[in-house]
Each structure stands twice: as structure tokens, then as C-alpha cells.
Amino acid sequence: MKKRYWLSVWILLFTVGCAEKSTPWQWQLPPGFSPPPTPADNPMTVEKVTLGEKLFFDPQLSGNGTQACASCHKPEHAFSEARTTSIGSTGEKHFRNALSLTNVAYNATYTWAHPELKTLExxxxxxxxxxxxxxxxxxxxxxxxxxxxxxxxAYQQLFSAAFPQTSRLFTMDNTVKALASYVRSLVSFNSRFDRYAYYGEDILNDRELRGLELFMSERLECKHCHSGFNFSLSTVHAGTTSSVRGFHNTGLYAEQSAVEFDRGVFAITGEERDKGLFRPPTLRNIAYTAPYMHDGSIATLEAVINFYAAGGREVSDGKYVGDGRLHKNKSVFLHGFEITEEEKLDLVAFLLTLSDESFVGDK
Structure with missing residues (x-):
């Protein structure tokens, strides 16, 4: 990613003096794929993506100049983080784990639990x-x-190139539009699964194929929440909208009385049915995005499989004691299932085929 940035900067510095028009962004997608939705007032351009990339990695964007977007969304972790939950620029601990930005532009909604938040901007x-x-x-x-x-x-050149017909270059609106353009550009379709599914390569081994079959089975029901090309129910592309309410309660916790307890979508809607509901994230690049769940409370893929096999979990000690398996809002798809140790290996093997090494390398 850094190499792409400096090459783009060189091109921009060479051409900015005579440039009158921006350069349209060229999407690198599998055959027949539609690009993600893009707002009419923020069309994708090479210049905005280049500016947004520099801003994304720059701690000058924080109030105290100590933290960048990339401090929590690290390229080597598929633009997520290895911490359980994030820490802000002033040292305050966040209550949620930073989501991966893999194909984030295809999301129907954003953050873990906000049904009305529908644009990156x-x-x-x-x-x-x-x-x-x-x-x-x-x-x-x-x-x-x-x-x-x-x-x-450098920013004087980059803002001028990104917003060539704007009188006021340095505004928070332009900054946000550039950041959104860069994040929107973070597409990942170069995994072994993609080569198998979209390019016709006979590349998956027997274990991986058995894992795929398990993933799609009615016994495990993974496909109901992690569906479609982005392995998430909350997915749209250009020219479409989503009418699916893509949030679920997985039985991670029992309902709590503590004020600070994270109730998911309920915090936005105030509706009882939304207590404990969160958006299922993409499973693409999941090998790089541990720990898992909205609060980073499950450390490994194997532990995640055990959690779903049990139909949720009972917390026996600590702050939030209770049996999440009995939560009244738990998804009907989370009923638990029998799975052998060999099948667990098969399922993990399949999930690893969703890794796109080119997405996390050379960033």
C-alpha cells in the first residue's frame, strides 16, 4: 500500500500543474462483479484515494496528533486490530473491537450495531x-x-489534485471525502476461494471442500448470517439497496442490568427486540482479524466454532455472569449443533481459503 501511495504521489506531482480533470478510479473486481455504492457527491478518483491513503496513516488527523486511523485499523490485520477492544488517542478504552475494513464499501450498514448508518462518509x-x-x-x-x-x-499538492475545482481545499468535509474514498477502495477478491469460485480454478483440496460443504449446510447454518460474496448478510453493491435487517443476537451474553453493558442495536433504537443484536461482519480475511466478536472476547477460530456449536455461552464469573444461550432475542439460527473434531479442522481449513495475502501484504 505504501508503494502504491508514493507512486501515485509521483504521478500527481508530475501532472497537477496542468490537470483540469480528476482521474476516475478503476475497480479491480472479479468478472461480472458490480462496484460498491458511491455517493453522487463523492465520486471515486485516483487523486482522492491517494490523498485519503496518506490521511488514513497520518496521526496529524487526531486532535492531539498521536493517533491515525491505521492505529486501530492495521493493514497486517486486514485493517482490524489484535487488541480485544480499541484504545483512543487520549488513552480511553473503547468497548468494541475494531472491525476489519475488508470490502467495507459493500456494507449495507456501518459499525457493529447502527441500522441507520449507511455511508462511509x-x-x-x-x-x-x-x-x-x-x-x-x-x-x-x-x-x-x-x-x-x-x-x-505534500498535502497542499494532494488536496489541490483531489479537489481541483474547489475554492476552499482544507476543510473537514474534503478530508472526510478523501478518507471515505480510500477506505472504499479497500477491496479484497484475491483469495484462494475467489480463484475457485469466480475464476474457475480447481484449487481447493478435499479438506477445504468438506469445510465449504459444512459451512453451507443446514446443520451448521453459517450461511444464513454470513451469506453472499462478502460472507455477510449486510451487503449491497452499486444500484441496489438492502431490505434485510442484518443484525443478530448470538447468545454471547445474557441480558445485564449494568448501565455500561453493550446492548448493540438497542442503544440506537430503544426497542426490546434489538437488545444484544449486532451486525455479522465479513468472514473474508478472518484468519488475520482475531480476536473475534464485537468485544473481542473469543480468541481463536476454533473457539468461535465451539461457541456456535454450543448455541451461545454461559459466563460463570466476571462482570457479566449469565447464560447467553437463554437470551430471549437469540437468533433462531443459533440452536447449536453436533460437530466432530475432524469436521472442525475441515471448517477452519475452508475459512482460511478466504485469506487474501495480497490485501495484507505491502501496505
């Missing part, structure tokens, strides 16, 4: 301005942040 405002807890800490720091960027010669 709106989603990016949350880590920038969130105050409970503080993440990037941009609230009331916009002038300071923009001044830092404006004082950087």
Missing part, C-alpha cells in the same frame, strides 16, 4: 468526533488539525 465522523469514549478527538480541534495539514507541502 457518515461513519467516518464517528471515530473523528466521538467523545464517549474519545477516539480521534477531533471535536473542537478542527482548526488545529486543518492547519497542520495545510502547513504540509
Amino acid at each position: 457518515r461513519q467516518i465522523l464517528i471515530p473523528l468526533y466521538n467523545e464517549n469514549p474519545v477516539e480521534m478527538g477531533a471535536t473542537q480541534q478542527e482548526i488545529k488539525i486543518l492547519q497542520r495539514l495545510q502547513n504540509d507541502t
Whole structure:
């Protein structure tokens, strides 16, 4: 990714003086695939993606200048993180694990549990301005942040190239649009599964194929929540919308009385039926994105399989004691299942075929 950035910068610096039009972004997708949705007021261009990439990795974007987007969304972890939950620029601990950004532009909704958040441009405002807890800490720091960027010669060139017909270059709106463009560009379709499913290569071995069959089976029911080309029920592409309410309670916790307990979608809607509901994330690049679940409370893929085989879990000690398997909102698809140790190996083998080494390498 860094190599791509510096090559793009060189091209931009060479051409910016005479450029009148932006360069349309060219999607690298499997045959017949549609690109993700793109807002009419923020079309994808090479110049905006290049600017957004630099901003994404730059701690100057945080209020105190210490944290970048990439501090929590690390390329080597498929733009997720190895921490259980994130830590903001002021040291405050977040209550959720940072989601992978793999194919994030295809999401129907954003964050773990917000049914009304449907564009990257709106989603990016949350880590920038969130105050409970503080993440990037941009609230009331916009002038300071923009001044830092404006004082950087590279940014002067990059903003000019990204927004060639804009009188005010250094604005938070332009910054967000560039960030959204870069994050929207993070597509991953170069896994062994992709080569098997979309390019016709006979590349999966017997164990992996058995794992695929298990994944698609009614016994395990994985496919009901992790469906489609992005292995997530919450998926759209250009020209489509999603009418599916893509949130589920997996029986991770019993309902709690603690004020700080994370109730998922309920925090947005206030509806009883939404207690404990979260969006199923993509399974693409799942080998790189441990720990798992919205709070990072399950460490390995093998432990995740055991959790679903049990139909949820009972927490016997600690802060949130109770039997999540008995939660009244638990998904009807989470009824538990019998699975042998050999079948677990098969299922993990299949999940590993969703790894795209080119996506996490050379970033």
C-alpha cells in the first residue's frame, strides 16, 4: 500500500500543474462483479484515494496528533486490530473491537450495531468526533488539525489534485471525502476461494471442500448470517439497496442490568427486540482479524466454532455472569449443533481459503 501511495504521489506531482480533470478510479473486481455504492457527491478518483491513503496513516488527523486511523485499523490485520477492544488517542478504552475494513464499501450498514448508518462518509465522523469514549478527538480541534495539514507541502499538492475545482481545499468535509474514498477502495477478491469460485480454478483440496460443504449446510447454518460474496448478510453493491435487517443476537451474553453493558442495536433504537443484536461482519480475511466478536472476547477460530456449536455461552464469573444461550432475542439460527473434531479442522481449513495475502501484504 505504501508503494502504491508514493507512486501515485509521483504521478500527481508530475501532472497537477496542468490537470483540469480528476482521474476516475478503476475497480479491480472479479468478472461480472458490480462496484460498491458511491455517493453522487463523492465520486471515486485516483487523486482522492491517494490523498485519503496518506490521511488514513497520518496521526496529524487526531486532535492531539498521536493517533491515525491505521492505529486501530492495521493493514497486517486486514485493517482490524489484535487488541480485544480499541484504545483512543487520549488513552480511553473503547468497548468494541475494531472491525476489519475488508470490502467495507459493500456494507449495507456501518459499525457493529447502527441500522441507520449507511455511508462511509457518515461513519467516518464517528471515530473523528466521538467523545464517549474519545477516539480521534477531533471535536473542537478542527482548526488545529486543518492547519497542520495545510502547513504540509505534500498535502497542499494532494488536496489541490483531489479537489481541483474547489475554492476552499482544507476543510473537514474534503478530508472526510478523501478518507471515505480510500477506505472504499479497500477491496479484497484475491483469495484462494475467489480463484475457485469466480475464476474457475480447481484449487481447493478435499479438506477445504468438506469445510465449504459444512459451512453451507443446514446443520451448521453459517450461511444464513454470513451469506453472499462478502460472507455477510449486510451487503449491497452499486444500484441496489438492502431490505434485510442484518443484525443478530448470538447468545454471547445474557441480558445485564449494568448501565455500561453493550446492548448493540438497542442503544440506537430503544426497542426490546434489538437488545444484544449486532451486525455479522465479513468472514473474508478472518484468519488475520482475531480476536473475534464485537468485544473481542473469543480468541481463536476454533473457539468461535465451539461457541456456535454450543448455541451461545454461559459466563460463570466476571462482570457479566449469565447464560447467553437463554437470551430471549437469540437468533433462531443459533440452536447449536453436533460437530466432530475432524469436521472442525475441515471448517477452519475452508475459512482460511478466504485469506487474501495480497490485501495484507505491502501496505
